[in-house]
Amino acid sequence: DAGVTQSPTHLIKTRGQQVTLRCSPISGHKSVSWYQQVLGQGPQFIFQYYEKEERGRGNFPDRFSARQFPNYSSELNVNALLLGDSALYLCASSFGQGYGYTFGSGTRLTVV
Amino acid sequence: RKEVEQDPGPFNVPEGATVAFNCTYSNSASQSFFWYRQDCRKEPKLLMSVYSSGNEDGRFTAQLNRASQYISLLIRDSKLSDSATYLCVADYGGSQGNLIFGKGTKLSVKP
Numbered sequence: 001d002a003g004v005t006q007s008p009t010h011l012i013k014t015r016g017q018q019v020t021l022r023c024s025p026i027s028g029h030k031s032v033s034w035y036q037q038v039l040g041q042g043p044q045f046i047f048q049y050y051e052k053e054e055r056g057r058g059n060f061p062d063r064f065s066a067r068q069f070p071n072y073s074s075e076l077n078v079n080a081l082l083l084g085d086s087a088l089y090l091c092a093s094s095f096g097q098g099y100g101y102t103f104g105s106g107t108r109l110t111v112v
Numbered sequence: 113r114k115e116v117e118q119d120p121g122p123f124n125v126p127e128g129a130t131v132a133f134n135c136t137y138s139n140s141a142s143q144s145f146f147w148y149r150q151d152c153r154k155e156p157k158l159l160m161s162v163y164s165s166g167n168e169d170g171r172f173t174a175q176l177n178r179a180s181q182y183i184s185l186l187i188r189d190s191k192l193s194d195s196a197t198y199l200c201v202a203d204y205g206g207s208q209g210n211l212i213f214g215k216g217t218k219l220s221v222k223p
Contacts, residue, residue, distance in 0.1 A: 043213050103156050
């Protein structure tokens with residue numbers, strides 16, 4: 001069984017640009033969450049989607065948006081990139097609350 | 113105040129040692145708790161869930177005290193391969209359904 005897959009693995013963008021990150025959950029998982037992890041910190045919650053509906057939003061600016069598709073895959077979009085958006089972006093999927101989440105290997109975004 | 117706080121570390125221990133990590137959480141609405149392990153520049157991986165009754169998986173034992181809002185992880189007979197960052201995680205569940213991570217505690221097991 002494939003795990004959580006994310007693409008691309010690495011990305012370099014310039015300030016002001018827009019980026020789209022993609023995630024495919026484990027088959028059968030309907031919940032997808034996105035996290036941002038900067039060096040030396042634990043992952044910070046950005047969004048959670050369940051059955052294509054937004055179920056939670058972390059403390060991130062409106063430049064961050066996401067959506068979930070009918071096949072439960074998801075995209076995270078970040079507009080007007082700032083240097084501070086450089087981080088590892090992690091996608092996680094789960095059967096539901098209490099089951100624990102499985103993370104993808106992440107997309108490492110560098111903004112220059 | 114951070115919602116999930118962990119020992120700052122790093123912990124440097126010899127092989128075979130027993131090491132304990134502690135974690136506190138501030139939101140009593142948290143419903144589920146986990147320990148994740150993260151290797152350098154890799155994604156977090158679920159190590160174990162944490163239950164009030166305590167649970168054990170081989171050399172690893174996790175404990176939850178809801179009254180004190182305290183979580184622990186005990187690693188016995190440390191191996192070199194246990195070197196990693198250990199993340200304490202609270203799951204609020206419900207309509208938010210998101211995981212709140214501590215900053216992590218780095219463990220280095222030396223020969």
